Amino acid sequence: AEIGLREYTNDFKIGLALNSTFWEGVEGYTEAARNIFNMGVAENGCKLSHIQAEKGVYDFSQCDSHLAKAIENNMDFRGHCLIWHNYQPEWFVNLKGDDLRNAIVEHITTVLNHYRGKIDTWDVVNEAVDNDSTGENGGWEMRKSFLYNEVPDFVDLAFKTAREVDPNVKLYYNDYNNEGSPEKMGKSIAVYNFVKDMVERGVPIDGVGIQYHIKTSSYPAYEDVMDFMAKYAQLGLEVQITEMDVRCDNNTKEEFEKQAELYGVALRACLDSPNCNAFLIWGLADNLSWKVGSYPDILDDDLKPKHAYYTLLNIL
Ligand code: XIL
Numbered sequence: 602a603e604i605g606l607r608e609y610t611n612d613f614k615i616g617l618a619l620n621s622t623f624w625e626g627v628e629g630y631t632e633a634a635r636n637i638f639n640m641g642v643a644e645n646g647c648k649l650s651h652i653q654a655e656k657g658v659y660d661f662s663q664c665d666s667h668l669a670k671a672i673e674n675n676m677d678f679r680g681h682c683l684i685w686h687n688y689q690p691e692w693f694v695n696l697k698g699d700d701l702r703n704a705i706v707e708h709i710t711t712v713l714n715h716y717r718g719k720i721d722t723w724d725v726v727n728e729a730v731d732n733d734s735t736g737e738n739g740g741w742e743m744r745k746s747f748l749y750n751e752v753p754d755f756v757d758l759a760f761k762t763a764r765e766v767d768p769n770v771k772l773y774y775n776d777y778n779n780e781g782s783p784e785k786m787g788k789s790i791a792v793y794n795f796v797k798d799m800v801e802r803g804v805p806i807d808g809v810g811i812q813y814h815i816k817t818s819s820y821p822a823y824e825d826v827m828d829f830m831a832k833y834a835q836l837g838l839e840v841q842i843t844e845m846d847v848r849c850d851n852n853t854k855e856e857f858e859k860q861a862e863l864y865g866v867a868l869r870a871c872l873d874s875p876n877c878n879a880f881l882i883w884g885l886a887d888n889l890s891w892k893v894g895s896y897p898d899i900l901d902d903d904l905k906p907k908h909a910y911y912t913l914l915n916i917l
Pocket residue numbers: 644645688727812844891
């Protein structure tokens with residue numbers, strides 16, 4: 602990958618989930634990341650689990666180093682994520698009522714103050730809508746997490762706090778199965794209904810992250826991705842594809858061709874939608890992925906471009 606995708610973009614951002622474990626341990630990681638991408642996000646380093654593993658003890662070293670890595674390599678950086686129910690430290694999961702409410706406000710305030718003027722876009726809340734939501738009757742189901750159970754209005758609280766602390770930051774809601782795949786059309790509609798309701802109630806939000814973790818056996822049509830992006834545009838919202846990967850059943854040529862086509866659909870839909878301004882992939886190479894074994898990325902184990910890489914290159 603000597604000639605990177607980033608050479609073919611204008612203002613458009615094509616990004617990668619950066620991971621310090623890999624740039625420390627894998628030869629060629631930084632070079633490949635730098636050549637291909639013009640945006641980064643920390644795969645884990647900016648999560649509450651890393652910044653506040655211990656209650657009230659803020660350690661920004663991981664998130665700082667991911668941001669520094671991006672800056673060093675001339676990449677934009679997006680913040681991921683402030684409030685999430687999954688992979689959280691015990692102390693946070695076990696808080697009750699007002700203690701949890703206060704911790705949410707304190708975490709957001711402290712993190713946004715630390716990164717003021719340095720990170721301009723944050724996923725404020727991640728994955729708050731129930732994955733089995735059907736979107737029926739214009740509604741949605743909230744995920745019954747500790748966050749929702751203890752602080753039912755935690756989403757409003759998080760976004761309002763973020764806006765108040767730093768009005769210059771773009772505030773995103775980020776979720777999965779909201780790209781319009783047929784089997785998850787209900788969830789996609791539910792997320793849209795949920796976000797529309799926030800907008801109508803005046804909750805401050807600027808954009809929606811479509812994680813876009815899909816499989817070669819379950820994926821959306823170009824028209825449906827476009828349709829959801831257009832619906833968000835009508836609400837005045839930006840969209841970013843925030844965590845794309847495409848899991849394969851095996852590593853055959855057929856699967857990799859299908860995978861390439863699906864990466865292409867997503868990038869085209871984003872480029873064709875005026876409100877979609879970034880496309881990020883959740884891992885550099887098949888063996889450096891959170892889904893090792895499903896060959897989900899655009900480089901192979903030797904950091905060599907796969908079919909999907911060339912498809913993206915041709916589209917840009
Ligand atoms: C995942 C990371 O890739 C893993 O390394 C970690 O163990 C768990 O989190 N949705 C998200 C991401 O928003 O933060 C998740 O990242 C993948 C699913």
